[in-house]
Amino acid sequence: MSERISEDDVRQVAKLSRLRLSDDEVAHFTGQLGAVLDYVAKLEELDIEGVSPMAHPMEMFNVLRDDAEAPGISVDEALKNAPDRDDPFFKVPKVLGEGPGA
């Protein structure tokens, strides 16, 4: 079992990821994520001193377009896949509640 990630770490990451996991899933994912983290640790073998990070293959900045009006999708189109709607809004349960995220 990897030392890199504990079951508590996985619970915390799941919470940040907005995922609910059962205790069995926590145990299962901890083992699998630990194996992946052990593997990716091989990057520590490389000398990266002075190398600048590369986040993207096309290192472009500030791609601008004209600030011109153009048609977008209609409200009805935007809402058509909503699981619940109260036109012209998306409908959600109460934001503050008793749940674990509150």
Add this chain to the structure above:
Amino acid sequence: MNPTQATLIDLRDAIAARSVSAVEAARAYLDRIEQYNGRLNAYHEVFAERALARAERVDAGEVGGELAGVPIAIKDVLCTEYGQTTCSSRMLAGYRSPFTATAVRRLEDAGAIILGKTVMDEFAMGSSCENSAVGPVLNPWDVTRVPGGSSGGSAAAMAADLCAGAIGTDTGGSIRQPAALCGVVGVKPTYGRISRYGLVAFASSLDQVGPFTHTVADAALLTKVMSGRDPKDSTSAHVDDAQDMADVDQPVDKPRIGIARQYMSDANDPAMNRAVQQALDIYRDAGAEIVDIDLPLTDYGIATYYIVAPAEASSNLARFDGVHYGHRAQQADDLIDLYARSRSEGFGDEVKRRIMLGTYVLSSGYYDAYYNRALKVRRLIKQEFDAAFERCDALLCPTTAGPAFRLGEKADDPLAMYLNDAYTVNANMAGIPGVSLPGGFADHDGHALPLGVQLIGPAFDEARLFRIARLFEKHTDHHTRRPPL
């Protein structure tokens, strides 16, 4: 002419010459889908009526273009205003996109007929199509084996002649690996070559759209039609080489073919290394110069990828919240609980693993140790390729370590599954193009299983890469073999 046994370009020409009608062609493919899709599960949704209606318009002269009447399959990660766009995920079951991906629109503007949407690993995460919420795709060469992934439905549809050309996406090998395992041509173009607008994002700095076909010329034509600047994708590039790209039979004068020992591991299937050796001999006999290249960072590709790609995925997939579209849990205490329950019910295990991995490597305290380090290695990988392409025009290597594996063989070992992409991921990290070509066969238990050889070239040099690929194809007949269905 039997439309389902012709190359894409031959079929296109026959339709243009009116020796075959577009309706006959569409019907022939739809019949074949009817006959074989139940066994292979390559398509999730087929647009029979719409395809025939479009074909009638081609025959009536109302729709024309470079692909007039050519039936094409689309991976279900590309949005279409018609039908569903599900990414083979429970999360998007029934989702109807309000827009069509630019790549698909360009195919249709050129007269192509979209036959349907193909099954994939959920949200393009996987190498076997076993991570599909709508059942696995089976390999037409041996239905006990996987077709590869994540674009396995498109690869299987192409191999089984259930379309004249198919479209997939490649984030770490998701076109080239299934192309290799299914015995067809697969192209990951240069990052920026084809607009990503309407492509459901997995890892935005790596994702690229590309074709599956039986021949290099067909793949070059589809790449050409889909490519070009799109105002809706600020990373799409305008490069004025479309005609050169499609002209694959132009001779290449004494190409320099690079070969790196890091790709020729003893752990590869011996038949795979023999296939690359044979390809090398073909190039040498054709007058190519063979150049030894050292690519020590090849072995670090998967480690880099499994930090960068999940990091981007964890951010991209945050949009699936059970509110705006997609699956919503029936019961929830409050909004945060609704997010968590909807996502836990909607996503499969592999998607959850990658979201958590990405969240972990981006979290404060680990960001520098994992994500930032990986981005620096990514720079080194790009520099290593840049140096290699000073000395050669294309690198020749295996697409995968071996042929298709059995269903279930790697299903519960994520790391073993990830290592499938060892020879393909670095092209994505650097943003450069790669082509997988039918390179031979390995015999396993009485089944001939396809092997793919890969050519990797410098950014935006597809024109030369396709010509070099065509040179190999001209001297082989692997691409003409079909699976015993």
